[in-house]
Amino acid sequence: xxxxxxxxxxxxxxxxxxxxxxxxxxxxxxxxxxxxxxxxxxxxxxxxxxxxxxxxxxxxxxxxxxxxxxxxxxxxxxxxxxxxxxxxxxxxxxxxxxxxxxxxxxxxxxxxxxxxxxxxxxxxxxxxxxxxxxxxxxxxxxxxxxxxxxxxxxxxxxxxxxxxxxxxxxxxxxxxxxxxxxxxxxxxxxxxxxxxxxxxxxxxxxxxxxxxxxxxxxxxxxxxxxxxxxxxxxxxxxxxxxxxxxxxxxxxxxxxxxxxxxxxxxxxxxxxxxxxxxxxxxxxxxxxxxxxxxxxxxxxxxxxxxxxxxxxxxxxxxxxxxxxxxxxxxxxxxxxxxxxxxxxxxxxxxxxxxxxxxxxxxxxxxxxxxxxxxxxxxxxxxxxxxxxxxxxxxxxxxxxxxxxxxxxxxxxxxxxxxxx
Numbered sequence: 023x024x025x026x027x028x029x030x031x032x033x034x035x036x037x038x039x040x041x042x043x044x045x046x047x048x049x050x051x052x053x054x055x056x057x058x059x060x061x062x063x064x065x066x067x068x069x070x071x072x073x074x075x076x077x078x079x080x081x082x083x084x085x086x087x088x089x090x091x092x093x094x095x096x097x098x099x100x101x102x103x104x105x106x107x108x109x110x111x112x113x114x115x116x117x118x119x120x121x122x123x124x125x126x127x128x129x130x131x132x133x134x135x136x137x138x139x140x141x142x143x144x145x146x147x148x149x150x151x152x153x154x155x156x157x158x159x160x161x162x163x164x165x166x167x168x169x170x171x172x173x174x175x176x177x178x179x180x181x182x183x184x185x186x187x188x189x190x191x192x193x194x195x196x197x198x199x200x201x202x203x204x205x206x207x208x209x210x211x212x213x214x215x216x217x218x219x220x221x222x223x224x225x226x227x228x229x230x231x232x233x234x235x236x237x238x239x240x241x242x243x244x245x246x247x248x249x250x251x252x253x254x255x256x257x258x259x260x261x262x263x264x265x266x267x268x269x270x271x272x273x274x275x276x277x278x279x280x281x282x283x284x285x286x287x288x289x290x291x292x293x294x295x296x297x298x299x300x301x302x303x304x305x306x307x308x309x310x311x312x313x314x315x316x317x318x319x320x321x322x323x324x325x326x327x328x329x330x331x332x333x334x335x336x337x338x339x340x341x342x343x344x345x346x347x348x349x350x351x352x353x354x355x356x357x358x359x360x361x362x363x364x365x366x367x368x369x370x371x372x373x374x375x376x377x378x379x380x381x382x383x384x385x386x387x388x389x390x391x392x393x394x395x396x397x398x399x400x401x402x403x404x405x406x407x408x409x410x411x412x413x414x415x416x417x418x419x420x421x422x423x424x425x426x427x428x429x430x431x432x433x434x435x436x437x438x439x440x441x442x
Contacts, residue, residue, distance in 0.1 A: 056401055060311035067317025076321040084316050090276045091194055092309055095147070097279035098188070099305040101261060102148040104286040107297050108258035109249040111156045116247040119160060124240045130231040133157065133171060134223045137178040142185040142215065143266050147308070149179040150403040158410045164241040168412045170230040173419065176403040180360075181222040181388045181430050184215040188269050188279075191312070192364045196383045199368065200376045203272045210380070213441050217433035218388050225426040257289040311398065312361070319362045323369065331370045335382070339374065341439050344381035347371065348435045351385025352427060356396045360386040377442055381435055388430050391423040 070076040105111065118136055122129030137157075141149045157171040183190035187197040187207050197207050229235060249255035261282045268278030290297050323331070334350055336343055347367070354363035364386040371379045390396030394404060394416060407414055 054405060056311075056405055057307050059401075060307045060314070063314030063318060064310040065314070067314035067321075070317055070321040076317060076324065080320055080324065081317060084320050085313075087198075088312065088316055090274070091191055092312065093276040094188070094194070094279045095191065095308060095312065096305060097276065097283040098145055098265075099147060099151070099308065100303045101265065101279065101283040101286055102144055102152050103300065103303050104283075104290055104297065105258040105262055106152045106156070107290070107294075107300075108251065108254040108286075109247065110255060110258050110262070111152055112159075113247050113249055113255070115153075115156045115160045116244055119164060119241075120243050120246055122241075122243065124243050126231065126233070126236060126238075126240065129241070130170065130174075130227060131223070133174050134178065134219075134226060137174050138182040138219050138223075141179050141182040142189050144262070145188050146179040146183045146190055146397075146399045147305075147402065149175055150399045150406065154403050154406040155410055158407070158412055163244055166241050167237045168410075169415070170226070170236050172403075172407055172412060172414070173230045173422075174226055176400055177222050177226060177391050177423070177426065178219070179399045179403065180391050180397055181218045181426075182215065183387050184211045184218060184384065184434065186269060188275055190387055191361060192383055192386055194275065195364065195368065196379060199373075200379060204269045204275075205272060208270075210441070211438075213437040214384055214434040217437040218384075218430045221430040221433045222426060225422065225429065229422040229426075251293055254289055254293050258286050261285045308398070315359075315362055316365060319365050323366050331367050335367055335370045335378075337372050337375070339372065339378050343375065343378045344439060345435060347378045347382040348385035348389075348431060351382045352389025352431055353385075355386050355390035356393045356427075359395060360390040360397045377438065380438060384434050384438060385431065388434050389427050391427050392420055 067076075071078065071081045114136060118132040119129060121132055137149055137153060140153050154172065154175045157175055158168050161168040161171045183193065185208055187193045187202075187204050193207070197204075202210065233239065264285070265278055265282035268281070269275060287298065335347055338346070350367060351360075351363060354360075354367065357363075364382065367382055367386075368379065371382060390400065394400060404414060
């Protein structure tokens with residue numbers, strides 16, 4: 023029997039299948055759902071500006087405000103990608119498994135500490151983009167269920183992102199709004215961070231890591247991993263240390279991130295130039311998403327949501343106002359997404375109400391672990407899990423996330439109020 027030609031298939035030899043068309047189909051075939059979402063937000067934002075829905079002056083002010091954020095985000099992702107390429111995360115994860123000596127309680131707390139420190143010191147995107155596949159690969163190597171490792175990365179990517187301005191994009195916005203340096207921000211937020219991480223850790227143990235939940239009794243410790251290139255390993259680890267030191271010293275975050283990334287790029291230029299061709303070094307998806315999102319939220323807030331959010335947030339700068347802002351931030355984050363939730367509500371908080379703004383920040387950082395779309399970090403984490411072939415039981419993750427979010431939010435807001 024003769025085969026029928028299907029238009030648009032690889033057997034289509036019609037004139038319509040031009041080289042340009044084939045290239046277009048190839049590019050479209052490589053785009054993920056997150057790529058399409060990012061592109062849609064960018065196009066929508068540009069349309070808002072082009073049609074005048076968002077005045078040019080407002081759009082310009084927004085772009086000027088987020089430019090340092092975009093430089094920071096692009097640089098820190100490049101730094102993290104090359105740090106992973108230099109085996110730093112793999113070596114650390116393997117060392118964690120070795121230190122556990124086959125005991126799951128020890129392994130659980132070490133994995134929790136690794137995820138929390140990665141989130142706080144670098145940022146939540148590093149945790150979900152780079153640490154998630156490392157954790158899942160470690161679970162496969164140890165021949166243990168991957169869900170405890172997966173839940174650890176996605177929850178702590180959100181709930182451990184309160185400590186430093188670099189830990190979350192929302193922190194950068196809040197830090198600039200209240201005029202706090204990195205050290206001052208950490209001094210204000212260390213107790214809420216600690217409370218949030220401790221509650222999340224207890225919930226991870228209760229719902230995923232304890233013996234009745236993880237499904238196995240023990241594991242066989244692997245051999246330590248030796249990095250493929252010790253020079254790149256040392257340079258990348260040193261650059262991350264330099265980055266953290268610069269943040270603590272109070273240097274401009276975009277400058278510190280760009281300098282640390284440049285050091286690692288230079289090392290790879292001499293030692294392993296082929297790695298610099300990796301398209302993921304430039305996070306176009308994230309940059310497009312953030313830019314479009316800010317423009318769209320500006321438009322919606324200016325025309326429709328401003329008054330509604332103002333009445334929802336209120337003007338009470340006391341404890342009741344802080345709790346109200348935190349609850350609103352958490353609820354909005356799980357309804358839409360934490361970044362637009364924070365950005366939309368931020369403008370409605372009175373300038374003098376610093377604690378109320380920090381309460382909103384806690385809500386949008388700690389709260390979004392319930393719905394799959396509550397944070398961009400969760401969406402990226404899910405795509406990494408799918409790429410690794412790990413099935414996510416959303417019903418279980420949703421109800422355990424709801425319990426954890428409420429408890430962690432109460433603990434972290436309480437800690438904030440205690441240190442007013």
